[in-house]
Amino acid sequence: MSSIPSSAASGPARAARKTRTDRSQWVGLLYIAPAIALVTVFFVIPLGMTAWMSLHNWPLMGGHSFIGLDNYVAIAKDTRFWNALKFTLYYTVIITIAIFAVAFPLALFVERPGKMTGFYRTSFFLPVVVGFASASLLWSWLLNVDSGLFSPAAYQLGLTPKKVNLIATFDTAFWSVIVMVVWKVAGFTMVILMTGLQSIPGDLTEAAKIDGANAWQRFTQITLPLMRRTLALALILSVAGSILAFDQFYIMLRGGPRNSTITAVYWIFNQSFVSFKLGYGAALSMVLLVILVVLSLIQLRLLRNPEGT
Amino acid sequence: MAAATIAADRGSLGRFLARHSIGLFLSAIFIAPIFWTLLSSLKPPPEARQPPLPPWPTTGFSIENYVALDSFGAGLWHSAQNSIFVSVSSVLLTAVISLLAGYGFSRFTFPFKNLFFIMILSTIMIPFQSILTPIFLLLATFKLQNTLTGLVLVYVTLQMPFSIFMMRNAFDAVPKEIEEAARIDGARSVALLTRIMLPLVWPGLVTVALFAFLNTWNEFIAALVLMTDQEKFTLPIMMTAVQSGRFGAINWGAVQAGVTVMMIPCLILFLLLQRFYIRGLTAGAVK
Numbered sequence: 057m058s059s060i061p062s063s064a065a066s067g068p069a070r071a072a073r074k075t076r077t078d079r080s081q082w083v084g085l086l087y088i089a090p091a092i093a094l095v096t097v098f099f100v101i102p103l104g105m106t107a108w109m110s111l112h113n114w115p116l117m118g119g120h121s122f123i124g125l126d127n128y129v130a131i132a133k134d135t136r137f138w139n140a141l142k143f144t145l146y147y148t149v150i151i152t153i154a155i156f157a158v159a160f161p162l163a164l165f166v167e168r169p170g171k172m173t174g175f176y177r178t179s180f181f182l183p184v185v186v187g188f189a190s191a192s193l194l195w196s197w198l199l200n201v202d203s204g205l206f207s208p209a210a211y212q213l214g215l216t217p218k219k220v221n222l223i224a225t226f227d228t229a230f231w232s233v234i235v236m237v238v239w240k241v242a243g244f245t246m247v248i249l250m251t252g253l254q255s256i257p258g259d260l261t262e263a264a265k266i267d268g269a270n271a272w273q274r275f276t277q278i279t280l281p282l283m284r285r286t287l288a289l290a291l292i293l294s295v296a297g298s299i300l301a302f303d304q305f306y307i308m309l310r311g312g313p314r315n316s317t318i319t320a321v322y323w324i325f326n327q328s329f330v331s332f333k334l335g336y337g338a339a340l341s342m343v344l345l346v347i348l349v350v351l352s353l354i355q356l357r358l359l360r361n362p363e364g365t
Numbered sequence: 366m367a368a369a370t371i372a373a374d375r376g377s378l379g380r381f382l383a384r385h386s387i388g389l390f391l392s393a394i395f396i397a398p399i400f401w402t403l404l405s406s407l408k409p410p411p412e413a414r415q416p417p418l419p420p421w422p423t424t425g426f427s428i429e430n431y432v433a434l435d436s437f438g439a440g441l442w443h444s445a446q447n448s449i450f451v452s453v454s455s456v457l458l459t460a461v462i463s464l465l466a467g468y469g470f471s472r473f474t475f476p477f478k479n480l481f482f483i484m485i486l487s488t489i490m491i492p493f494q495s496i497l498t499p500i501f502l503l504l505a506t507f508k509l510q511n512t513l514t515g516l517v518l519v520y521v522t523l524q525m526p527f528s529i530f531m532m533r534n535a536f537d538a539v540p541k542e543i544e545e546a547a548r549i550d551g552a553r554s555v556a557l558l559t560r561i562m563l564p565l566v567w568p569g570l571v572t573v574a575l576f577a578f579l580n581t582w583n584e585f586i587a588a589l590v591l592m593t594d595q596e597k598f599t600l601p602i603m604m605t606a607v608q609s610g611r612f613g614a615i616n617w618g619a620v621q622a623g624v625t626v627m628m629i630p631c632l633i634l635f636l637l638l639q640r641f642y643i644r645g646l647t648a649g650a651v652k
Binding site: 082083090100101103106109162189190205208209212247328338 | 388392396399401465469474475481490495496497501502518521525529583586590605620621623635636639
């Protein structure tokens with residue numbers, strides 16, 4: 057922007073401004089240099105290395121050798137990876153629906169300021185600031201068959217003939233994680249949806265009320281359409297977070313029962329850091345990366361031009 | 366007329382009661398697991414092995430669970446110190462680097478400025494989980510393998526997109542006139558930044574620091590992969606080892622104590638700095 061007036065200036069003024077600009081170019085770069093250095097060394101170079109490593113047989117010890125696309129050919133036949141990917145997508149769909157089903161009513165509940173609203177907002181939000189690892193450890197205790205909350209309580213109340221180990225079967229283990237994650241992140245989605253709700257002009261719903269629209273009609277015909285961008289944003293954040301799920305499945309279930317809850321990141325972790333097949337892990341990472349970038353681009357489009365407006 | 370008012374009042378009283386009983390019930394569900402853990406961690410160990418009803422200790426409070434936790438691996442306090450070192454260093458470095466970069470991106474023009482900005486922001490689209498293997502090898506090359514310093518550098522890098530975006534916006538919101546007036550008064554670039562600009566972008570910096578703390582204090586997978594030596598475990602890694610029974614039989618009392626230690630700083634910081642957290646959320650969302 058500042059270059060436009062300087063080209064119009066003449067003579068000594070132009071020279072003076074030119075040196076000034078040169079100096080500030082140098083200064084500006086200096087200010088951003090530490091950030092650029094960090095991102096280059098710990099992000100851009102590793103990204104390039106991932107692509108390079110994916111073309112190699114790369115054990116932890118000993119030399120590595122170029123094997124071209126062999127890792128990718130192996131991935132195509134790796135049913136456990138595809139199962140992990142399928143499981144991750146299944147989890148993403150279910151958890152996203154569950155989060156919205158809880159967060160939307162909560163957002164409607166705390167949208168308007170009133171007595172105690174601040175307290176409600178804070179308490180619904182509190183689990184969000186607790187880390188995923190803390191939350192997973194906490195819930196693995198609550199879910200424990202002997203000293204936890206649910207199994208002994210259900211047994212003592214006579215609901216089950218004996219203590220049920222909730223993480224022993226796929227269904228109970230999976231839904232236990234869903235409950236934990238909804239508890240942990242619903243408050244986050246609630247706040248996003250709340251800001252969306254608050255941005256809807258009050259006169260619009262008032263006018264609809266006068267015209268005789270009932271609460272449901274107002275919700276589906278005014279609130280939801282006007283919240284399209286917010287909904288898209290909450291959806292993107294939920295999908296992005298869920299597709300990379302690892303902590304909760306590693307800590308609460310160790311991928312069990314019988315490896316049925318291994319997510320994509322978990323499988324990459326296993327291949328890279330348990331089996332130490334670093335090249336193969338890198339190739340898996342590339343596949344996941346491509347899937348994620350494609351997903352992000354689709355979602356960005358969804359956010360940029362919501363249909364119908 | 367009067368009857369109608371009373372009926373309306375009764376209706377609103379009913380609604381008031383319904384609203385707040387629902388509200389309190391829901392709040393209880395969200396808060397209960399946290400308080401339950403805090404209280405249970407203070408039970409004497411024999412009681413901690415029992416099912417958690419009632420949630421409070423019945424045979425007196427005890428800090429034995431915390432003492433027990435210190436006997437696992439390198440010890441609770443050792444891991445806590447690692448976590449504190451990693452988080453505090455990450456927060457400080459993130460604050461300084463993003464303050465400088467935010468100023469640079471907001472106030473200066475230089476070649477490839479947009480390219481650099483996009484490069485930093487786009488790292489948010491790429492999951493760092495997929496570049497952990499090369500990071501692991503890079504740290505080994507720099508002789509930073511298994512060091513807390515290495516972990517700090519990785520964590521600071523991960524904070525860059527959000528922090529720089531936040532700080533650039535904070536600087537953009539400061540009127541150019543303030544800076545020009547200071548420049549005329551003779552303030553040099555660095556003095557200008559620290560004396561004049563810093564107080565004005567302070568709220569943005571607090572937000573950046575808060576997010577950096579919560580993210581690094583709670584980070585799991587990078588610490589799990591990069592720290593292989595017990596001495597270097599951060600709290601989440603140490604606690605996962607305790608919970609998985611890697612040090613013998615699982616001691617749930619110790620797990621409750623560890624979870625409490627992990628949660629308390631996050632809860633306190635959030636309760637003190639709520640409005641900065643919400644600022645960060647909306648800044649990230651509006652983008």
